[in-house]
Amino acid sequence: MSKLLTLKERLKKALFFSVLLLLLACTTGLIVNQNVESVGTKYIVTSNEVPNADAILVLGAYVFPNGTVSTMLNDRLTAGYELYEQGKAPKLIVSGDHGRKDYDEVNSMKSFLKDKGVPNQDVFMDHAGFSTYESVYRARDIFKVQKLIIVTQEYHLKRAVYVARALGLEAYGVASDRRDYGQAMKMYKFREIAARNKDFLWTNVIKPKPTFLGDAIPVFGDGKATDDK
Template sequence: MSLLRDALVALTYPLALTLAVLLLALLAHRLRWMRTAGVLALAAFAWSAFWSIPHNAEWLRSSLEDRYVVAPDPASLPKADAIVVLGGGGYTWINRPGVTLEKLKYSRLAAGVRLYDAGRAPRVILSGGGEGVRTEACNMARGMEKLGVPHSALLIEERSTDTTTNAKYSAQIAREHDIHRVLLVTSALHMPRASLLFRRNGIQVVEVPVPEPTAGESWADRWLPSPRALWKSGRALKEYAGLLALCVEGKTT
């Protein structure tokens, strides 16, 4: 079941689905179903070509990102029992000198620090597992401490491997520390699915979405196909697939 799920997730990325459909087209060609093979091949290329256009990628992503408003001032948000920051993104800046909050506009960690500094919650749950010497949550803790959050305020969740287990294990920590309401910090794109999963685990959620960089305003930035646009489209399609799976699950369980 896990392998099937991973395969379906992989197919949400346009190039992966294009390759899969091209294999079907090759099979149809071998069977001498020429018209079917041609239609499949054309559809396969058109699918990736469409989502490689930055304008289309941004349109798809905005349908998820615009569901929650990005608060311009952390102090305007309500208080909660804790801040939850989900893993994601790079942490190479942790080892750079002179890093400030102002330079980390798109960082989830920085957003969590801003909430803590604004007195929105006394504790921060950092959620992210991984293998090796340091889990993602441990790297996140290093970043938080570098930006001024005391270690005593941090609660580390390092068993999770995906958003489902982010919510499951963070909820366990929340119950252990009498935490009922959290400020949930993740990317705006990821927020609809993450919020739903945390609510299903019995946590009251105030969504704090973090924006991601968008395409430029020039004609070339908006309309010339690019690998980055294809990757960004794939992330959005993955989120939609995850939301669809949750909706189906909600109706059947």
């Protein structure tokens, strides 16, 4: 009987500590999420308020198999183009996933901007922008940007600006929300909590290098240097 009571007590203790650890993890995650959101929000401004910068970084999103950009990406590119037209920066960096031959975000993004009249030499393609962290890291180390305007939807922009600031860039964000993106936004915002916690760890603790680095391609040069060979 005493052995049975001991086993029950052990199970109760194990359950208690498991619940305690879970609550601690959830609380920590929410605190980190709030910190990233709070810091990022400070530097999100309107297109008229944003100071001039070295470049405008447009973060990638889904592209259809025929090369047409998705609605969210269309809005990001349009906002980036408008900032370029206002003279907020002399160059644009389009950063996205081009890790496979059958999927290419960045050439579609560059084509979109060229169709609007942006000269080829003013658009730099970051073919290895596989994540927000990598896009910003490469903007700093490959494209040698020091002052940056980041363009994406607001839910994502807070983290992007936080990452850039944590990596030492003078970064500002301009939101590209132009419409209601539907029910998918609920999922995106929920996933963003985990993404903010991950990028907090990456920028402050782990500090991993991107999947690819390579030779510097300063954004002050010619964007044609990033065209497919």
